[in-house]
Amino acid sequence: MTNTIFALSSGMPPAAIGVVRVSGPHAAAALQALAGRLPAPRRASLVELSDGEGAPLDRALVLWFPGPATATGEDLAELHLHGGRAVVAAVEAALGAMSGLRRAEPGEFTRRAFDNGRIDLAEAEGLADLLAAETESQRVQALGMASGHVSRAVAGWQERLLTLMAGAEAELNFADEDDVEVGEVVVQRLIAGMAALAGELDEWLARPAAEVxxxxxxxxxxxxxxxxxxxxxxxxxxxxxxxxxxxxxxxxxxxxxxxxxxxxxxxxxxxxxxxxxxxxxxxxxxxxxxxxxxxxxxxxxxxxxxxxxxxxxxxxxxxxxxxxxxxxxxxxxxxxxxxxxxxxxxxxxxxxxxxxxxxxxxTLLPREGEAALRQRQRAALSEAKQCLDIESGSREAGDLILLAERMRLAATALDRITGRAGVEDMLDTLFGRFCIGK
Structure with a gap:
């Protein structure tokens, strides 16, 4: 069973408020043990928090979010405490004493959101950049990435590519059926579709890099x-x-x-x-x-x-x-x-x-409303474009099997922008950039 994690998700105390998040299968039991009851979902409730021996901890606002429709995709609780060091430390100690709970590692809340399909890889990278943003241009760019600007574009490319791949499969496997188009017409249509998609990817690659x-x-x-x-x-x-x-x-x-x-x-x-x-x-x-x-x-x-x-x-x-x-x-x-x-x-x-x-x-920055790509994303997009570029008159241009394979490789490259294809080591590096409570 997945461990239940907890961490301070607000700034380090002392502060006006300290927000402690709890995520995982034991989140409900932990909240009930501290508050004496499970509040109504998604409604702030004022409660008296006590530790396992009944000693008072704080008078706080608590929120209960049953999964999977939460930030992490699993049961989630938030404790909005008074932000003194002693208060936060006492509540964290009470949570740490509970069975099945442990302190979160850096970026683990966001990693769980990715693993549970609440965000994709591009959105996670945008969120990391948003946390690190120091200027207005950095904030705007990171917010667009975290909000799914790149992810929506990739989804559109994948849908168009899937349509082309389906056309190739129909020609390869069902060419003898009466209702399936065959021959040179289908091949030329596929090549034209691949060229149009490659041109659109090239426009994105021509934009300034996010690192700028x-x-x-x-x-x-x-x-x-x-x-x-x-x-x-x-x-x-x-x-x-x-x-x-x-x-x-x-x-x-x-x-x-x-x-x-x-x-x-x-x-x-x-x-x-x-x-x-x-x-x-x-x-x-x-x-x-x-x-x-x-x-x-x-x-x-x-x-x-x-x-x-x-x-x-x-x-x-x-x-x-x-x-x-x-x-x-x-x-x-x-x-x-x-x-x-x-x-x-x-x-x-x-x-x-x-x-x-x-x-x-x-003139060197993306225009308003445009999203820029990070180096990893640009590399994957460039690979997809190369797979879709077919030289006129080449052997591949007349071989449906080779065209289908190129489209499959392009789809795999696009999946690396938002998906899981061969990115496990990179994921560990990415989510390690986050703070403990994120």
Whole structure:
């Protein structure tokens, strides 16, 4: 028999309220032992809780949810206690003393919801991301995943694929029946259906990856020595993150810090000044790392001559340190070729830079209402697409058995997004990300 588990599901005490959840076949008996009765289902009841010896524990609100229509798919009880440490500890001790009950492991409530079919794998991943969300864009993306946005799309693809597979099976097994279409017409219809589905999967694969939202966009500040890079990153994060010095080569490594702009998670990096001559061995290593960071950047902030700017698809050319060169005709002519004029010391241009970064970042994020896929989901979807891609005129295009096998493999790949196909080790890793009471 499945163990009955319990855990504190709210924040650590002290707090106004402490919510203890109990899930499993002995949940009803545990609640009755504490409260002296089993309350009406799905209605909050105010009761006096007592331990096994009759000693009072707390005056609390309790809720009883008989399975299987519960969050975990099994009998579930919630105890809404006063959130003091002693109160919560006493109630947990009383539950731990009962036969058949034990403390929950991390993520075990959500794992049971998955095992009992209350949520699928994609929704569980979305819930994990929702618990970890720190910015508005992370919250919106994770909420869509947890609410089944991806799962509904996969269900639609599976239904269409099942229809195609049924057509192939009918041709293979019942071609001699009078009411079954046969021949080239059926094959071409299957190939067209597979191509249409592959095209739709390709559109999803072209969307930004979910990791861009959860881990943050990479924004790299680069340019020659003494261009004002460290001053700019200090101004952006509003603290002394990087050392500012007139000595060339002061910054010798990539300094990274997380920062959210308008609810979008980003990772800003200050880099070593890029120059061709005069750098010592250590500074040269820093320059190489700066160039690697530029290549990997989602957005590049270039503080230097526009002519020397790296070839980057999303570069903002900045005429920095404007407080120093205003009135210099040559400097002003070069600044005119940049995207904006900026002085981190005086604040000139900082608001415009903020807007430009955010506008550029939004082009890298999913549009409103779109769901992004995690790396695991993208890999499964890519495999399904490859199975559905049939080269015109190939041997497979004329072999119904091979077409049927490709569709079966595509269905298996799609099932890995929401199902159980070969995911046991990954499930242990996933649900281990959750807190104890979730």
């Amino acid at each position: 939202i959860s881990e943050g966009l990479s924004v790299v500040i680069a340019g020659p020595p003494n261009a004002g890079k460290s001053t700019l990153i200090n101004a952006l994060v509003q603290r002394e993150l990087a050392i500012v010095s007139p000595v060339a080569g002061t910054t010798r490594d990539v300094i990274e810090t997380p920062l959210a702009l308008d609810g979008i998670a980003m990772r800003f990096s200050d880099t070593a000044g890029i120059r061709g001559e005069g750098a010592d061995a250590i500074e040269t290593i820093g320059i190489d790392r700066a160039k690697a960071a530029i290549d990997a950047a989602d957005i590049l902030l270039w503080l230097g001559s526009p002519k020397a700017a790296p070839d980057h698809p999303r570069a903002i050319l900045i005429a920095a340190q404007a407080d120093r060169w205003k009135g210099d005709a040559a400097a002003e002519a070069e600044a005119a070729r940049c995207d904006l004029t900026l002085s981190a010391a005086t604040g000139e241009g900082m608001d415009k830079l903020h807007r430009m970064i955010v506008e550029m970042a939004r």
